[in-house]
């Protein structure tokens with residue numbers, strides 16, 4: 193049981209780290225160039241900037257982006273193990289900074305669209321990273337625009353008020369992004385959230401002795417910043433989804449609608465697999481919520497994890513009634529029919545242009561687990577000489593927490609479909625043994641899931657699964673072999 197006690201180490205990828213450092217240097221460079229050329233064009237003092245000042249600006253921006261990297265490393269490290277995630281974060285911050293500099297120069301500090309960074313990153317990367325990033329953006333703006341430019345014009349208070357006021361709207365929008373509204377509702381609520389900066393702008397303006405028409409303009413520019421953030425959000429989110437092959441909650445919601453072409457095919461051609469996928473979706477969604485993962489991605493990935501069975505639905509137990517084609521096949525042929533569904537699932541999901549994460553999960557959801565039923569059958573036929581590796585899935589093993597969740601939910605659903613233990617104690621024991629079996633087989637070695645996560649997942653399944661199976665009664669012997677009995 194030593195294996196069950198080990199803490200699963202987070203994967204460190206040097207390629208991703210180097211890519212992140214390149215992003216730090218490039219983005220710091222862009223921010224510095226904008227600061228020097230755009231802002232200094234209106235500042236007499238900075239026009240005479242020496243080489244030392246330029247180097248100072250560049251270095252301070254490198255430090256600011258490194259601070260972002262370190263903050264994410266401390267609070268949301270998983271994002272740094274994924275290719276392109278930090279690049280995406282840095283790019284969104286840089287674009288928002290450039291926009292903010294332009295509106296600061298030509299409109300008003302109150303029009304700086306800080307909210308754009310907040311909503312883009314919350315939707316594309318996640319709430320935690322979005323929140324951390326928007327605070328880092330504020331530091332970048334303060335250091336570049338306020339300390340270097342505005343200080344010389346003595347309007348440091350105005351710009352600080354503008355940045356903080358719009359940050360409040362951004363935080364309100366981050367909260368809305370976490371609520372998973374429909375696109376239209378999200379847009380309308382974000383417009384309302386833009387109002388949250390008004391009291392702050394009014395109070396700050398009055399405290400600065402502004403009580404004339406300028407106050408009204410400050411408020412209007414504050415509202416304008418929310419409006420342009422929302423206007424630019426849609427083209428940018430589509431662009432970034434395409435470039436970084438990421439996806440937002442709205443797209444995932446659409447994919448979970450049962451009228452999606454691939455799900456409709458699954459429902460008509462493999463109804464047993466379709467029902468199995470819906471239950472796995474319920475379980476995976478609950479587990480993802482319990483360990484703080486993206487529950488929408490978990491649900492969508494579960495719905496599409498077994499679409500590879502469409503190639504030959506009858507070879508899978510949940511789609512059989514009276515006829516079982518495996519009765520006429522040798523175990524080697526049966527197992528190849530079954531294990532190929534992961535590879536075919538990935539191909540089919542790619543053909544239907546599903547997000548990369550979902551394609552990957554459909555390939556990984558069995559890892560390198562043996563197909564126990566046919567392995568046992570082969571052992572009997574060969575008098576114990578059959579090789580286990582010939583009766584196992586080809587992998588790869590799950591590479592993300594959500595992939596591990598799908599593997600667990602899939603295994604638990606298939607096993608309890610075959611046999612639902614009659615007492616709570618037996619049921620808890622069964623869930624524990626199914627998950628421990630996967631752990632002992634090393635199926636979670638390549639993903640960052642922790643023992644703590646696995647305990648939470650076990651407890652969640654114990655609480656959620658009986659309500660899903662509430663009308664089910666036990667109708668057979670326990671499956672004693674690993675992985676789904678006939679899959």
Ligand SMILES: [Fe+2]
Nearest residue numbers: 497498557558
């Ligand atoms: Fe499967």
Ligand SMILES: [Fe+2]
Nearest residue numbers: 468497498602
């Ligand atoms: Fe499955």
